[in-house]
Amino acid sequence: MLNPSRRSLIRTYNLCFLGFGNVNQALVRLLQAHQHGLRERGIRWRITGVASRRIGWIADANGFDVAEILGGQAAFAGAGWQNVRQWLEAAGADVLLEASPLNPKDGQPAIEYLRAALESGAHAITANKGPLVYAYEELRSLAASHGRRFLFESTVMDGMPIFSLFQGDLPLVQVKGFRGILNSTTNLMLSGMESGLSYEQSLRQAQQLGIVETDPSHDVDGWDSAVKTTVLIRVLMGQPLQLAEVRREGIRQLTADEVRAARSQGKPFKLLCQAGGEDGRLIAKVGPEQIPLSDPLAWVQGTSSMVEFETDLLPGFAIREANPGLEATAYGMLADFVRAVS
């Protein structure tokens, strides 16, 4: 609900974008499209920093022209910042929006970027799963000790409210486990093979859509699913699980014939992420499983996703997302921005 007393108190926030690929560009367009709605919540924004491999580190505390930034025409005022801390300072950053590529090995350099942002007094918002796998607890504490927010809604199921719900609007609920389909590349590939494509053809189809990680092994070998499983366990279940502890199997060994046969038997293959207690021990696993058609997960097609949670208080609570585009990821970051400053 809008708080009427807020309307008169409009504040302008300096936004810094780290990584300026599809996601952060979509975010800038979304910020533009929702300028009016943000204003009603007392929020104005300007872009005071952009950093990417192509652009370098540019900062201007007075704000860049948004059209020039989107057109790649920004004057390189202040280019020459040598590191993220200098750049954040030159930009007078209030919020860092981090969408640099995933490094599944150690989460760097994104962890260092987010650390720098929080230490400089900015809110840190990321669409990058690496820092959550390798430094979630540290970044959470750092945010708390600086009175800032560390938010990451876009890392799992794009802008769907998973973390914001369980960390805010669902008081007292304990998450005991979950089952879900969380990787769109492999789910689209399985749908593709079911409809007659070969493994290679279905991978190419996914690549043409631009949804495959630069290294396709991150998707097809289950790394992306395992990373998301780890993030959900660390954040929602409060368990210090390591990525290496997730039993992980991908879809590479499945042939198109097997995939088609499974579907025609009414038990299609899905790359399932699962976590739950077995004999008091937490088991986390990712792997292809045949799901009966009576299970809603069997009907999650293409790039859609779904996760159902086992909790103490919300029987069968499940969230689904259908055929998201880039805007859905960007929305998660936009919503995190609003949450951080509200």
Added chain:
Amino acid sequence: MLNPSRRSLIRTYNLCFLGFGNVNQALVRLLQAHQHGLRERGIRWRITGVASRRIGWIADANGFDVAEILGGQAAFAGAGWQNVRQWLEAAGADVLLEASPLNPKDGQPAIEYLRAALESGAHAITANKGPLVYAYEELRSLAASHGRRFLFESTVMDGMPIFSLFQGDLPLVQVKGFRGILNSTTNLMLSGMESGLSYEQSLRQAQQLGIVETDPSHDVDGWDSAVKTTVLIRVLMGQPLQLAEVRREGIRQLTADEVRAARSQGKPFKLLCQAGGEDGRLIAKVGPEQIPLSDPLAWVQGTSSMVEFETDLLPGFAIREANPGLEATAYGMLADFVRAVS
């Protein structure tokens, strides 16, 4: 997230229960079970008022013994309050938890109860859909002008976070429509008929589970679904739709043979609630429809429910609840209590 600074500031809230049937009794047991978690959020509670047809209006600002209240043994200290305003005052109410029976004709007397609570400076929490259909805008304004909250998460899909999400944690999202299965009696009856029961047998089965409204016509003729559809439209879409404007058809005219035939053709009947724009006009309807098995709504069985929203920013966002019990409804009220005082 817990705010560490809050832990030292524990406040005790006086709770008043209006209607003391299954839902509010389950709520009291849930409050007891989560005493520790509430304390960590700075929340203590005591019961200072209970009102029901059986008990009368009882109030004690020092708090009743909870076991006595649950056992129906409460001393009738102060019995003799003649109306809700006197009773709230005698109880020193901080929060009214209203779960009196639905009156689909005009929402009374629950509207008057909630109005009295807000005017007396208490938060008003209800599990009752009547007041939303007939007085949502008024009660919302009244709450705002008294700096109190009017919350009603349990009215649709029990404790599933629908209103709290769209009114809080999903900034900027516009709801344009929805499709859902929201009445558990009719859904259970359709499942029962599919598995071989007659219409009458499946109604009796639902009645034995205790989920049917006192007047079964509220369920089977689609009134409950139409009321929920109205509530979702009024609250989430901000449109002043009247209950009478919902095109409403129930399941009474369906024979068990038709229901079974539809299922075996792979297009089962579901009592669907729908809202959306057609030619710029909002259309709201409730009625039995045959749903193909490729649609997840076709797989919502028994007392489960599911709703998918059409929005501008969250592609295919859907929420499901599976086989809830009374505790799920009570949880919605407990969560509203925490939201109101946090």
